[in-house]
Every structure is written in C-alpha cells, then in structure tokens.
Amino acid sequence: MRSYTKEIAIGFVPVFILFLQFVVGVNTLPLVFMAGIAGGLLYVAKSRGQLAAMGGERKGKIRPAVPLSFDEIGGQDRAKQELIEALDFLVHQDQISKFGIRPLKGILLTGPPGTGKTLLAKAASAYTDSVYIAASGSEFVEMYVGVGASRIRDMFKEARQKAQKAGKTSAVIFIDEIDVIGGKRDGGQQREYDQTLNQLLTELDGIHTSESPRILLIGATNRKEMLDSALLRPGRFDRHIGVDLPDKKGRNHILRIHARNKPLHDEVSMDKIAEESFGFSGAQLESVMNESAIYAMREESETIMQRHLSMAIDKVMMGEKTDRESTKEERERVALHELGHAITAEIVRPGSVSQVALSPRGQALGYVRHNPQQDRYLYTREFLEEQIMIALGGAAAEEQFYGDRSTGSRGDFDQAMSIVRTMVESGLTEMGIVNESMMTPDKWASVSNNILNHLMSRVKQLLEERKDVFIRSLEVLTAEETLGGQQFRDLLDQSGDVAKETIMS
Ligand SMILES: Nc1ncnc2c1ncn2[C@@H]1O[C@H](COP(=O)(O)OP(=O)(O)OP(=O)(O)O)[C@@H](O)[C@H]1O
Numbered sequence: 001m002r003s004y005t006k007e008i009a010i011g012f013v014p015v016f017i018l019f020l021q022f023v024v025g026v027n028t029l030p031l032v033f034m035a036g037i038a039g040g041l042l043y044v045a046k047s048r049g050q051l052a053a054m055g056g057e058r059k060g061k062i063r064p065a066v067p068l069s070f071d072e073i074g075g076q077d078r079a080k081q082e083l084i085e086a087l088d089f090l091v092h093q094d095q096i097s098k099f100g101i102r103p104l105k106g107i108l109l110t111g112p113p114g115t116g117k118t119l120l121a122k123a124a125s126a127y128t129d130s131v132y133i134a135a136s137g138s139e140f141v142e143m144y145v146g147v148g149a150s151r152i153r154d155m156f157k158e159a160r161q162k163a164q165k166a167g168k169t170s171a172v173i174f175i176d177e178i179d180v181i182g183g184k185r186d187g188g189q190q191r192e193y194d195q196t197l198n199q200l201l202t203e204l205d206g207i208h209t210s211e212s213p214r215i216l217l218i219g220a221t222n223r224k225e226m227l228d229s230a231l232l233r234p235g236r237f238d239r240h241i242g243v244d245l246p247d248k249k250g251r252n253h254i255l256r257i258h259a260r261n262k263p264l265h266d267e268v269s270m271d272k273i274a275e276e277s278f279g280f281s282g283a284q285l286e287s288v289m290n291e292s293a294i295y296a297m298r299e300e301s302e303t304i305m306q307r308h309l310s311m312a313i314d315k316v317m318m319g320e321k322t323d324r325e326s327t328k329e330e331r332e333r334v335a336l337h338e339l340g341h342a343i344t345a346e347i348v349r350p351g352s353v354s355q356v357a358l359s360p361r362g363q364a365l366g367y368v369r370h371n372p373q374q375d376r377y378l379y380t381r382e383f384l385e386e387q388i389m390i391a392l393g394g395a396a397a398e399e400q401f402y403g404d405r406s407t408g409s410r411g412d413f414d415q416a417m418s419i420v421r422t423m424v425e426s427g428l429t430e431m432g433i434v435n436e437s438m439m440t441p442d443k444w445a446s447v448s449n450n451i452l453n454h455l456m457s458r459v460k461q462l463l464e465e466r467k468d469v470f471i472r473s474l475e476v477l478t479a480e481e482t483l484g485g486q487q488f489r490d491l492l493d494q495s496g497d498v499a500k501e502t503i504m505s
C-alpha cells in the first residue's frame with residue numbers, strides 16, 4: 001500500500017500560490033522562480049544519490065548494454081554462425097515447445113583472451129532483442145560463505161526484472177571467467193561443494209521454456225578443462241562454441257573494422273598488416289590500429305601510413321613482453337598474498353580451503369575459495385577473530401616477504417573492520433556492552449587498532465613458522481595457477497612433520 005499524502009500536499013502548492021497572488025495580492029513571481037530552482041537542484045541531488053546508491057549496491061558492477069551487431073565482429077565466422085544457429089533456436093520459442101524440445105539454457109564460449117567473446121555475447125543479446133547483464137566470475141568469490149550464492153540469485157532476479165521493465169521477452173546474462181565460479185570441485189575426503197556453483201546450477205535448472213522473460217546464460221572461459229563436469233551436462237551449458245585466435249583473413253577483417261573511423265592512406269595494404277600480425281588477438285589488433293593513429297598524429301601526418309602500422313605492430317608485440325615481465329613480479333606478490341590467506345585459514349580452521357588460484361586477469365588477481373561451513377546464526381568471539389585473522393593473512397604475508405603491503409589488501413581491511421564492528425556492537429570485546437553514544441570516531445579508531453594490531457601480530461607469528469610452506473606452494477601456484485585444497489593441505493602437512501620432528505628431537 002502507498003499513501004499519497006505527499007502528492008496531495010504538493011498538489012496544494014499551486015493553489016496556495018494563486019491564493020497569495022490574487023486574493024492576498026502579493027507578487028509571487030520571485031517566489032515561484034526560486035522554488036523552481038530549489039526543486040530542480042533537489043531533483044538533481046536526488047537522482048545523483050540514487051545513482052551512487054546503485055553503484056555501491058554490489059562490488060560486481062552490472063554493466064549496461066551497448067547494442068552491437070555481429071557485423072562489428074571481425075573474423076570468427078564459424079563461431080558467429082554456430083552462435084546464430086543456437087540463438088535462432090531460442091527465438092522460435094513456440095515451435096520449440098510444440099515439439100517438446102529441451103530449451104537452450106546456456107552457451108559456453110571458450111578461447112584465448114581478447115578474441116571477442118564479450119562482443120559475441122553482446123551481439124547475441126542484440127540479435128535476440130534481450131536485455132543484457134554482464135558480470136565476471138571473480139566478482140562472486142567472497143570470503144564469506146553464501147555471499148557469492150546470493151549474488152548469483154540477485155543477478156538472475158535482476159535480469160528478470162530488467163527484462164520485464166523494458167518490455168522484453170528475454171534476457172542474456174553474460175559471465176566472463178566462468179571457471180572462477182564453476183571450477184572443478186575439489187574431491188577431498190570431505191564432501192566439498194560450493195554454494196556459489198550450486199546456486200548457478202539451481203538457477204539454470206529453474207529455467208523453463210514457457211517462462212517469460214526467458215533467460216539465456218552465456219559463459220566465457222579460456223580454461224574449459226577447468227570447469228566442473230556438472231556445468232557441462234545437458235540442460236546446463238548445452239552448446240560449446242570455440243572462439244579462436246583469428247586467421248589471416250579474420251585479422252584482415254578485424255583490422256578493417258577498427259580502421260573504419262580512421263584516415264588510412266590509400267596505399268596501405270591491410271593484407272600485409274594482417275600477415276605481419278600473426279598470432280595477434282582481436283584486442284591486440286584493435287591496439288595496433290589505435291597505436292598507428294597515434295604515431296601518425298605525432299608525425300603530423302594527414303593519414304595513417306604503412307610504416308605507422310608496422311611500428312604499431314612492433315609496439316604491441318613489445319608491450320606484451322614488458323607487460324609479462326612486470327606481471328611476473330606482481331603475480332608472485334599476489335600468489336604470496338593469497339597463500340597468506342590460505343595458510344591462516346587452514347591453521348585456524350583446518351580443512352576449510354578448497355582452492356587457491358591466480359586469475360589470468362580480471363580484477364581479483366587471485367583468490368582463495370573456502371569450503372562452505374554450516375550456516376551460522378551465532379558467532380563467538382573466537383570465530384570472528386579467526387575470520388579477521390584470515391582476512392589479515394594476505395597483508396601479513398606481503399609484509400613478511402616484501403616488508404610492505406600493497407593496495408591489494410584494501411578489500412581485506414574493509415572486511416576486517418566490518419567484523420570488528422560486529423564484535424564491538426555485539427559486546428564481544430573487553431569493553432562489554434557498548435552504547436552507541438560512547439563510540440566517537442576516535443574511540444572507534446583506537447578500539448579497532450588495538451584489536452587489529454593484536455590479531456595481526458598473531459597472524460604474522462603463525463606465518464613466520466610456515467615460511468617453507470609458502471616457498472613450496474608458490475612454486476606450484478605460479479606454475480599451475482591453481483592449487484587444490486587437498487594438494488595444499490599435503491604441502492602444509494609436510495611442514496607440520498618437520499616441525500614435529502624438531503620438537504621431538
Ligand atoms: N573479432 C573481433 N572483431 C573486432 N574487434 C575485436 C574482436 N575481438 C576482439 N576485438 C577487440 O578487442 C576488445 C576485447 O574483446 P573482448 O572483450 O570481446 O574479448 P574477450 O574474448 O571477451 O576477452 P577476455 O577473455 O579477455 O574477456 C573488443 O572490445 C574489440 O575492440
């Protein structure tokens with residue numbers, strides 16, 4: 001139920017103004033003018049507030065769609081054709097149900113980075129006149145059990161609502177890096193399963209032909225072999241479409257697409273550029289066109305010449321090399337950071353780590369997946385302290401190995417602080433039951449500093465004793481990019497044996 005008091009009150013405003021003007025005889029013009037400005041400002045402020053609230057709603061941004069057609073994707077003829085065939089299937093809904101055919105629920109795009117998987121998903125949504133919602137798998141990885149699952153649920157809900165609002169009969173949900181959610185589950189002794197993946201499967205199983213709006217899930221990965229077989233079963237990701245690096249003809253096509261808005265010299269041979277850029281992805285070819293334009297502009301040339309393009313190819317090739325070197329160091333730091341979380345987690349809660357991984361890219365860089373624990377409604381102080389310690393483990397490890405921290409720990413500190421808040425507000429600290437008025441900002445800072453410093457030194461001590469585990473795990477992690485829960489526990493146990501031996505002797 002809604003009350004309309006506000007609307008009625010606003011309705012009386014003009015009546016009141018007319019009353020002032022004609023009955024009382026006041027000149028209301030300045031008044032009306034000022035009210036208009038104030039109202040306008042208020043409206044702007046309010047809609048800004050709404051935007052900010054929307055942006056802050058979740059860490060994973062749901063990005064709005066830009067309509068894009070298949071014509072704007074170069075090469076990839078086979079992938080496009082397979083995708084269109086699959087989508088045509090979706091469009092002929094009535095016939096599908098008439099023949100009792102199982103509906104198409106998921107399409108998996110597999111292939112190396114930068115080959116146009118995101119573009120294909122966007123084009124698929126435009127082709128089927130659907131609303132488009134996109135997220136990346138790493139946005140669903142959370143330290144807290146159940147948060148990832150509820151994000152999945154929210155995303156499907158949002159897709160349905162958006163489609164309804166836009167008057168569309170279907171929605172495309174695109175999840176990049178789907179392997180982060182749907183990675184192979186670690187088959188240890190414990191029955192390890194993942195709530196986030198389970199929720200995704202539940203949502204997929206819940207899609208029916210007759211439903212409106214219809215949801216189509218498109219996933220992308222460059223590590224198909226990493227996916228859990230549950231995701232690949234019929235009725236889940238039904239269609240797999242490979243998106244490969246473009247061949248020469250494809251490269252030519254992609255270059256032409258990105259040259260559309262650029263002044264090319266008549267004598268430029270795209271064929272030659274396509275030949276020189278062997279092994280380049282679509283994203284790299286886009287860079288080549290862009291860099292060539294920068295070279296031309298710098299030389300104050302009217303048009304982009306062949307040599308600008310050749311220089312751009314070299315630059316993109318070299319850029320790749322230097323990028324790789326810098327990321328090698330960065331990846332080592334990320335790996336040690338994540339191992340810090342994982343080792344702390346295994347010590348305070350043995351058996352809790354299900355996977356440690358480095359992302360090939362994406363915003364998370366690396367992550368630790370935890371096995372779901374029992375749903376909890378009550379938390380003890382000890383439990384919360386352990387949770388804080390796990391959060392601090394990343395920064396503690398960085399300090400141990402590099403003597404400093406990086407921006408990679410920001411999210412961790414936010415998490416730690418919010419747990420401190422829960423502890424204080426629930427009266428679980430030395431202060432006992434606290435009254436909100438007691439907690440000035442200064443007081444908050446000193447209390448949380450105390451708690452965090454104390455727990456930080458405990459974590460550092462734990463990790464200091466496990467230096468060998470870091471070294472051994474780092475080797476596997478940088479080589480394989482992932483470390484399974486059991487595999488990790490084995491590495492940790494080896495260290496335990498050493499420690500025990502030294503105590504015994
Ligand atoms: N086939 C293509 N045709 C035209 N442009 C392309 C193509 N492939 C890639 N690009 C360019 O590269 C950019 C990145 O491509 P896109 O994000 O679709 O790749 P992706 O396969 O999803 O990569 P990732 O796996 O890294 O997310 C695009 O915005 C576009 O500029």
Ligand SMILES: [Zn+2]
Pocket residue numbers: 337341394395408409412
């Ligand atoms: Zn971290």
